[in-house]
Amino acid sequence: MCFLKNKKILITGVISNRSIAYGIAESCKKQGADLAFTYANERFKSRVKDIAEKFHSKICIPCDVSDDNQIKNLFEEISSKWEHLDGLVHSIGFAPKEAISGKFLSGITRENFAIAHDISVYSLPAITKSLLPLMSNRKSSIITMSYVGAEKYVPNYNLMGLAKASLESSVRYLASDLGDLNIRVNGISSGPIKTLAASGIKDFSNILNFVKDVAPLKRNVTIEEIGNTAAFLLSDLSSGITGEIIHVDVGFSSVVGIPKNNNII
Ligand SMILES: NC(=O)c1ccc[n+]([C@@H]2O[C@H](COP(=O)([O-])OP(=O)(O)OC[C@H]3O[C@@H](n4cnc5c(N)ncnc54)[C@H](O)[C@@H]3O)[C@@H](O)[C@H]2O)c1
Numbered sequence: 008m009c010f011l012k013n014k015k016i017l018i019t020g021v022i023s024n025r026s027i028a029y030g031i032a033e034s035c036k037k038q039g040a041d042l043a044f045t046y047a048n049e050r051f052k053s054r055v056k057d058i059a060e061k062f063h064s065k066i067c068i069p070c071d072v073s074d075d076n077q078i079k080n081l082f083e084e085i086s087s088k089w090e091h092l093d094g095l096v097h098s099i100g101f102a103p104k105e106a107i108s109g110k111f112l113s114g115i116t117r118e119n120f121a122i123a124h125d126i127s128v129y130s131l132p133a134i135t136k137s138l139l140p141l142m143s144n145r146k147s148s149i150i151t152m153s154y155v156g157a158e159k160y161v162p163n164y165n166l167m168g169l170a171k172a173s174l175e176s177s178v179r180y181l182a183s184d185l186g187d188l189n190i191r192v193n194g195i196s197s198g199p200i201k202t203l204a205a206s207g208i209k210d211f212s213n214i215l216n217f218v219k220d221v222a223p224l225k226r227n228v229t230i231e232e233i234g235n236t237a238a239f240l241l242s243d244l245s246s247g248i249t250g251e252i253i254h255v256d257v258g259f260s261s262v263v264g265i266p267k268n269n270n271i272i
Pocket residue numbers: 019020021022023025026027028046047070071072073097098099100101126152153154196197198199200201202203204205
């Protein structure tokens with residue numbers, strides 16, 4: 008079966024073959040989609056172009072989401088190649104380093120707060136607004152990436168937790184705004200995965216091991232598993248789902264933290 012046959016999907020956030028967006032591209036390709044990619048700046052152009060070619064895509068568009076002109080230009084670029092857009096994958100998150108380690112209060116500054124929310128949250132409605140004419144009344148689907156740190160305290164996640172909480176709320180507000188244009192908007196709350204964005208995080212391996220100890224499936228989630236859920240949310244199989252955040256985290260967020268040996272007392 009090809010659940011995304013002939014669907015045209017724009018994928019942001021691919022920077023390596025370990026990116027969550029890379030796993031999403033793989034699943035969407037397997038389900039028959041045509042793909043287009045964005046890259047954050049010239050430094051990444053050649054590597055994203057190489058990845059795009061792997062997915063038989065010739066559409067690679069610069070889009071640093073801190074630049075309104077580049078977000079606006081997305082519409083020009085996409086509409087010059089495709090008449091419409093069936094899917095949008097938002098897989099972008101960033102906060103200044105000092106805001107995602109140590110004490111929450113020590114990393115909070117007005118500037119850090121603005122940067123984290125600008126890049127990790129505002130970018131979703133901004134890109135949606137730019138591409139809306141291409142997505143309206145086509146049963147299009149938009150997905151974004153979140154993390155359990157939006158809902159509960161996760162040591163060091165700090166300012167990104169606030170940003171993800173705002174991002175998850177934007178999913179619900181976008182879903183209501185766009186329902187009458189037959190556009191669905193959902194989020195995937197992924198378990199921790201060793202990607203480039205994760206590589207700079209202190210003791211990331213402790214986080215991965217903690218999930219392995221307490222999550223029901225006693226392992227970590229993979230970008231392939233995130234990709235499969237993304238393909239489902241981008242396809243008509245999920246036609247009744249919008250404004251939803253689906254946890255794809257091997258059950259981690261469903262437990263209070265039961266140790267491996269199950270000897271609770
Ligand atoms: N890795 C995890 O453990 C994990 C878990 C849950 C959610 N997430 C979220 O998944 C998404 C993808 O992250 P990832 O883990 O695949 O890491 P990644 O480093 O592979 O991807 C992050 C992407 O964000 C892009 N980006 C950063 N600043 C940008 C800007 N100004 N303009 C445009 N793009 C910009 C980078 O270019 C990169 O492609 C992020 O939203 C992240 O918060 C990650």
